[in-house]
Amino acid sequence: MLSVFDQGPPPPCPAPFNLAAHVLRHADRLAEKTALSVIGGDDPQDWTYAALKQAILGTGAGLLQTGLHPGDIALMRLGNTVDFPIAYLGAIAVGIVPVPTSSQLTAPETAKIIQDLNPTAVLRDPSVACTDHPMQITLPDLAVMRNLSPAAFQMGDPDRMAYVVYTSGTSGKPRAVAHAHRAIWARQMMVDGWYGLRDDDRLCHAGAFNWTYTLGTGLMDPWTIGATALIPDPGTELTSLPNVIRDHRVSIFAAAPGVFRKIVASTGTLHLPELRHGLCAGEKLSPTLHQHWLRATGTELFEAYGMSECSTFISSSPDHPARGEALGQPQPGRRVAILGPDGPVPQGQEGTIAIHRDDPGLMLTYLNAPEEAQARMQGDWFLTGDQGAMAIDGQITYLGRDDDMMNAGGYRVSPVEVEAVLSQYPGITQVGAAAVEVKQDTFLIAAFYTGPEKLDETVLRTYVEANLARYKQPRAFIHLPELPTGGNGKLLRRALPAYFKASQP
Structure with missing residues (x-):
């Protein structure tokens, strides 16, 4: 048997369609129910479904009044506040295309995005780094918009572009991943295929408002x-x-593995009487952490695998727990395969994890590199770049990347991007970046460089802080007489972690 999971496609996305309208489809019926609570701090906030819908459609109306039109691109430079999802869905509701970005990005990184996308406007919190743009809509302006007469949802083709997210490209240049309105339709496959989510649930996510994992x-x-x-x-x-x-x-509690790790490391048994289970994504969940969580809470932890180009599509769930160290299985309605050079490989054999081109959650293209998007297709399959093996029951085991991409706290980071910034620093002649394990299941980015002499780490840290988002910044700098290379003189990044271990006292 070949490594193909195909139980038929999900129901087709209806048309006309709007992503934000789908998200708020129950808002009128549940007008007084709490949709969102911001909890645990000095300024708790509760938003009913009615208030949330008003704020979103009021924001949509306000954005149109500024002169923006459906199809215009709006770069989001907002912080970790409720303003982020309201502006995001407000834009989508009226057909404007938002581009959510991490508030950790530096001004130089933002300048590259603006040059790349040429957005019509920037939605801006003045405290968030951003280069100049002729049309900036500030946080106070957005707050006023919430009370405007609500706009109507702009309904249309579910295949039209709804939003853009950035992901690290293997070339070192971040890729602008364009998604259609239908992407939200595909996420219904996660409700039973991963979450085990019910309408009476209170789901807490530990991430920031402006992280796509939290948004979804x-x-x-x-x-x-x-x-x-x-x-x-x-x-x-x-x-x-x-x-x-x-x-x-x-x-239900959702977070990246690093959050679960800190929780179980800081205490013993946890009394969480109403918690049914946890949800984990962003990086591979280690068996050790999984067992620690089980012992501490008495509840399960369900893992999901996905990517910016297609969100999550393989997962464990309450109805289908993972076996051993497997990720889980493709969610109902997904078509997934493990491919070799000639197509699907036999079950149990290693290959590249791939998802069918007709999956409603798959991206439209890379806006800044359509040829790269096409290059990732093999027949009817989109290649993830991750290696895996499928068992006879459809469960998939993750076997690592087939390139040098790094994972830093749930963010995929290209080593080429980090190297390009450091290579411009005076006194560095060659540089390589790699993720290194500093203690069990804890990884950080390290930079390995050559040059006439060892450089001051404090100065190097200051330099990367000004030029790279925090999650991309190396936390260790190792000076070497030369970097490891192959027979063709190409840098061997996978050999670098051994040099980190050798540098430790």
Whole structure:
């Protein structure tokens, strides 16, 4: 048998369609129900479904009044506040294309995005780094818009572009991933295929408002089925999250593995009486961490695998737990294969994880590199770049990347991008970047460089802080007489972690 999981496609996305309208489809019926609570801090906030819908459609009306039109691109430079999802969905509601970006990006990084996309406007929190742009809509302006007469949803072709997210490209240049309105339709396959989510759930996500993992799993998916989303106040300490989960009657808790790791490391047994289970994504969940969580809470932890180009599509769930160290299985309605050079490989054999081109959650293209998007297709399959093996029951085991991409706290980072910044620093003649394990299941980015002499680490840190988002910044700098290379003189990045271990006392 070949490594293909295909139980038929999901129901087709209806037309006309609008992503934001789908997210708010229960808002009128559940007008007084709490849609969102910002919890655990000094400024708790509760938003009913009625208030949320008004703020989103008021924002949409305000954006149109500024002169923006459906199809225009709006770069989002907003912080970790509720303003982010309101502006995001407000733009999508009226057909404007938002580009959510991390507030950690530096001004030089933002300048490259503006040059790349040529956005019509920038939605801007003045405290968030950004280069100049002729049309900036500020946070106070956005706040005023919430109370305007609500706009109508701009309905249309579900295949039209809805939003753009950036992901690290293997070439070192971040790629602009364009998604259609139908992407939210595809996320319904996660409700049972990963979340085990019900409309009476209180789902808490530990991530920032302006992270796409939080936007999807933490906010839009609960709202789509009429559940309540809870987001910890930005100042909440990770070690206090167990108290937040208990005090706010959280039934499902979602986070990146690093958050679960900090929680179980800071305490022993956790009494979380209303928590049914946890959801984990962003990087591979280690078996050790999984077992620690089980022992500490008595609840399961369900993992999902995905990417910016298609969100999550392989996962474990309450109905289908993972076996051993497997990721889980493709969600119902997904068509997934493990491919070799000639197509699907036999079950049990290693190959590249791939998803069918007709998946409603698959991106439209890379706006700045359509040829690269096409190059990732093999027949009817989109190649993820990750290696895996499929068992006879469809469960898939993750076997690593087939390139040098790094994972830093749930963010995929291209080593080429880090190297390009450091190579411009005086005194560095060659540089390589790699993720290194500093303790069990804890990784950071390290930079290895050559040059006439060892450089001051404090100065190097200051330099990368000014030129790279925090999650891309190396945390260690190792001076070497030469970097490892292959027979063709090409840098061997996979050999670099051994040099880090050798440098440690």
